[in-house]
Amino acid sequence: MPSLLALLTAALLASWAPLPAEAGSWWSLAMNPVQRPEMFIIGAQPVCSQLPGLSPGQRKLCQLYQEHMAYIGEGAKTGIRECQHQFRQRRWNCSTVDNTSVFGRVMQIGKPSHRALLGWVQRSGDRGRPVLCRKLSFRLLLGPGALESHWSREDTAFTYAVRSGPGWVNAISRACREGELSTCGCSRTARPKDLPRDWLWGGCGDNVEYGYRFAKEFVDAREREKNFAKGSEEQGRVLMNLQNNEAGRRAVYKMADVACKCHGVSGSCSLKTCWLQLAEFRKVGDQLKEKYDSAAAVRVTRRGKLELVNSRFNPPTPEDLVYVDPSPDYCLRNDTTGSLGTQGRLCNKTSEGMDGCALMCCGRGYDQFKSVRVERCHCRFHWCCFVRCRKCAQTVDQFVCK
Missing domain, CATH: 3.30.2460.20 (Wnt (Wingless and Int-1), C-terminal domain)
Structure with missing residues (x-):
């Protein structure tokens, strides 16, 4: 049975260029107290120029939306915790390691020349319980490919989906609602047609639309900047990453629902005010886990499209997870694959x-x-x-x- 964790972890990780020691500062925003947007004041030392691993497009977005970066860290923290919950009963239980790779070499299978860049030391709790490390590399949030994306297995598909979906969309959407970001506010979603006529629509809802758009633009920027040969293995990974990123975002977007509050004397609920609200993060993680269990094996065609390995199955929708390579079994410790056993x-x-x-x-x-x-x-x-x-x-x- 493929490991759900790599699908989740790949959504939390992503990179292939050699990085200096201080590269860990990116992921550290996910695990240490995140500095608030007010740190980005006029005249302050440029933040984006100090973040290794950003693609040109991501660096521009960082410069334009510096106040968003703190919430990217918050979203990453949430994604890691959900990863550990969903994998708590799997052979790969999303244990973190005390270095910039966060999850160790298990996310770098397929790129031997870069395995030496990131050593791995297991951090586990009592009897193998996963532990969140304090110092983690925020660069892993940047989207698949900050170190070339060779994590094309079933388990990594879930990781890409969780990172680019629930974590980032949730954090940004709620920051908009709470007035923490200058570029967005409460949700402007149109009134649902099935809402009773005597119920008011206008509470300050989570701005899911903005969170979705920003996460899509920032995460996918790296992949869209690549220009690999059509039909190549590298292009196949790019297409896989884009597919799984979108599946994660759509899970959050489609699970958002209407929430209401009663008004009236002595709780009579003579009037209701309603708004759009994100689903609980756990419910989104559970749905992505179901998607993982039915993830489709794909390959890239000469025309540069993904196709099913087994044509008897229905083609994947934008909400489905896909993978190129099967996962190892993670039974034994293996220094090559990074499996802790x-x-x-x-x-x-x-x-x-x-x-x-x-x-x-x-x-x-x-x-x-x-x-x-x-x-x-x-x-x-x-x-x-x-x-x-x-x-x-x-x-x-x-x-x-x-």
């Missing part, structure tokens, strides 16, 4: 799914140990009005892969 990972003895010990441990078996779990217990409601609980320690059996 599953040794030491927690598994579920009774599950028959990917989190089960049989699949997670790749047939190597597992060890059992006891751990103490502290939980809230004996909770009672007290008038008025709070709940008071005790803390109870419980010894439980847990299992880790050999």
